[in-house]
Amino acid sequence: EVQLVESGGGLVQPGRSMKLSCAASGFTFSNYGMAWVRQAPTKGLEWVATISYDGSSTYYRDSVKGRFTISRDNAKSTLFLQMNSLRSEDTATYYCTRGWEPDYWGQGVMVTVSS
Amino acid sequence: DVLMTQTPVSLPVSLGGQVSISCRSSQSLVYSDGNTYLHWYLQKPGQSPQLLIYRVSNRFSGVPDRFSGSGSGTDFTLKISRVEPEDLGVYYCLQSTHFPWTFGGGTKLELK
Numbered sequence: 001e002v003q004l005v006e007s008g009g010g011l012v013q014p015g016r017s018m019k020l021s022c023a024a025s026g027f028t029f030s031n032y033g034m035a036w037v038r039q040a041p042t043k044g045l046e047w048v049a050t051i052s053y054d055g056s057s058t059y060y061r062d063s064v065k066g067r068f069t070i071s072r073d074n075a076k077s078t079l080f081l082q083m084n085s086l087r088s089e090d091t092a093t094y095y096c097t098r099g100w101e102p103d104y105w106g107q108g109v110m111v112t113v114s115s
Numbered sequence: 116d117v118l119m120t121q122t123p124v125s126l127p128v129s130l131g132g133q134v135s136i137s138c139r140s141s142q143s144l145v146y147s148d149g150n151t152y153l154h155w156y157l158q159k160p161g162q163s164p165q166l167l168i169y170r171v172s173n174r175f176s177g178v179p180d181r182f183s184g185s186g187s188g189t190d191f192t193l194k195i196s197r198v199e200p201e202d203l204g205v206y207y208c209l210q211s212t213h214f215p216w217t218f219g220g221g222t223k224l225e226l227k
Contacts, residue, residue, distance in 0.1 A: 035216075037164075045156075045164065045207055047216035061215045095163060100211055101154055103175060105163040 002026040002104045004096045009109035012086055022079040022096030022106055029077035030054070032099050036070060036081050038092035039108075048094070049081065063089075086113045117141055117210055121219025127227040133196045136222045138208035140189045145212070152212040155184055155193045159204040167206075168193065198224075 008020040036048040049070040050059045058070050069082040079096055093108040118141040128134050144151045153171050156164040166175045168184035171191060183194045195202055208219040
């Protein structure tokens with residue numbers, strides 16, 4: 001059974017950093033590109049970043065470029081999102097998703113940026 | 116960025132009825148490999164989104180055949196027939212042909 005389990009969220013002050021993790025199981029992690037998608041409270045879905053199966057290519061939405069870094073550890077089947085210089089508008093539930101046609105999603109982890 | 120215009124925003128339905136949701140893109144979603152990366156999701160209250168249809172018309176594993184997707188180029192439709200209570204929630208389209216990937220604004224399917 002495919003499972004994606006996010007962790008690392010919580011309350012953080014504006015300008016500070018936070019790192020999210022997504023532990024994958026039930027499939028060969030190194031065969032799949034992975035992505036992060038977020039959802040602000042009561043809002044729609046918003047793509048954040050994507051990484052290729054081997055980590056050689058990464059893509060970001062403009063509003064997080066230079067502040068967020070997506071990475072992966074294929075040996076540990078884990079996806080990461082390093083978030084720096086956080087802003088109030090980054091407050092959202094962050095979902096880890098599998099593939100270029102996101103088929104499986106984690107349960108999500110809440111990130112609240114507030115003083 | 117590719118703008119995904121999803122309509123309607125709200126869709127009242129009677130159980131057993133049939134509905135359609137439209138998703139239009141501001142540019143063609145045909146990728147250089149010939150595939151069209153347009154997908155449909157349902158997000159039930161308090162849950163993560165779940166994939167229903169991938170690449171326009173392919174039902175994901177376990178999705179009932181009451182759900183069907185169609186379209187091409189810039190114009191796409193999700194049809195739901197014989198609506199059941201578990202179909203209620205917010206539907207989203209997603210294009211992953213072009214970066215940045217973009218979602219439609221969502222359609223809330225609710226009981227009349």
